[in-house]
Amino acid sequence: MSTARPLTVVGWRERVSLPDLGLAGIPAKIDTGARTSSLHAEVLDDFSRDGQRFVRFAVDWGGERHFCEAVHVDIRGITSSMGERQRRFVIKTPLRIGKATFRAEISLADRSQMQFPMLIGRTALRRRFVVDSGHSWLQSEGFADKGPSRR
Template identity: 70%
Template sequence: MSETKPLAIVGWREIVHLPQLGLANIPAKIDTGARTSSLHGSVIEEFEREGQKYIRFAVDFPQQKVRQLCEAVHVDMRGITSSNGETQRRYVIKTPLKIGSLSFRAEISLADRSDMKFPMLIGRSSLRRRFVVDSGHSWLQSPGRDPVKGHKT
């Protein structure tokens, strides 16, 4: 029997980073009910670079009055069912995602999350074989944030 290393533990919310997109310190909700991770972004245009499809999109941070323009490889256009049961066609990108000290390439759909509390949702595809979720805690992989027990926001 091969030895498996223990998985890192995440809370129900964490601070994550998308370094290739220039996005850091993004509050994210950990959601094992969602398959695909999702980022609040507005698609501006599709384009090609060196024969590869890309998406240019904007990520808005209204509290800071900041709009970050990002570019990422366009992987797919997918029907994704949202929390209200509605299926939407969404752009899917692939980019490095950093949670705690672990970095890996993740597929992330771009969605309008303006009415959501968290601009990013981390789905089970990104968590699988990397993390286990402790739903009774927050900020377990978020340096600079004190871990919080319970669901207080």
Template identity: 75%
Template sequence: MPVVGWRELVHLPELGLHELPAKIDTGARTSSLHATVLEKFERDGEQYVRFAVDFERQHVRQVCEAVHVDWRGITSSNGETQRRMIIKTPLRIGSLEFRVEISLADRSDMKFPMLIGRSALRRRFVVDSGHSWLQTPGRDVEKGYKT
């Protein structure tokens, strides 16, 4: 199985989000994306959500649309349970692309706009928590791993 570090650059191609810094977190079940929900709407009988992903350092706002799959109670690292909107979209880490469920959340206080939880990692990756950027070609990585 491919090895990921504790942080990786990931891609959400259907959302137009590329090289998104993500923290790998085996303690979290569900993956999470920093987003502001703008609108819920229906298209062809399916529920959709339009949301914005803000990159404050670059002064960029990416508006995305995805099928709204579910509402779930998600318990955050501080022990607080929040009702969050869940979407399902392809995620690419390194050369592997697969569909994942992602909760939309306010991660503005977090260092990483995305968190990859264990459900996305299960049976796909091994995590080496002592290293970073192992699936990010060309990124400077710690000694012992080639780019």
């Protein structure tokens, strides 16, 4: 008999937060076709502090520029949605979706041509969430869904 806990249902888009980076209410697309989560960011600098590797980056959304620093865990080759292989910085930071907060790996990418500044991939969703692709904002307080999305 399984003792698995019930999974939280998310819509195809949600507002998420990265509390350690001071970012809240980020519109994110939930994408089970993508393995890695990504955040629209312009990498400004990578450097060492106290023996750890850091990356400094800027996040532009909501008409504001937010400057962030995070320990970077890797530089990986990641295939973009256009099929191009890109080398990206990957950070690991707490991610909040609804009431759930957990550490997630997030690649820093140029998402300026995308509709959402953040994409949540299946690795972050695994064993935590299931996706109801017919609804939006299910875990985003203050963003009521008006039924199945037409987009």
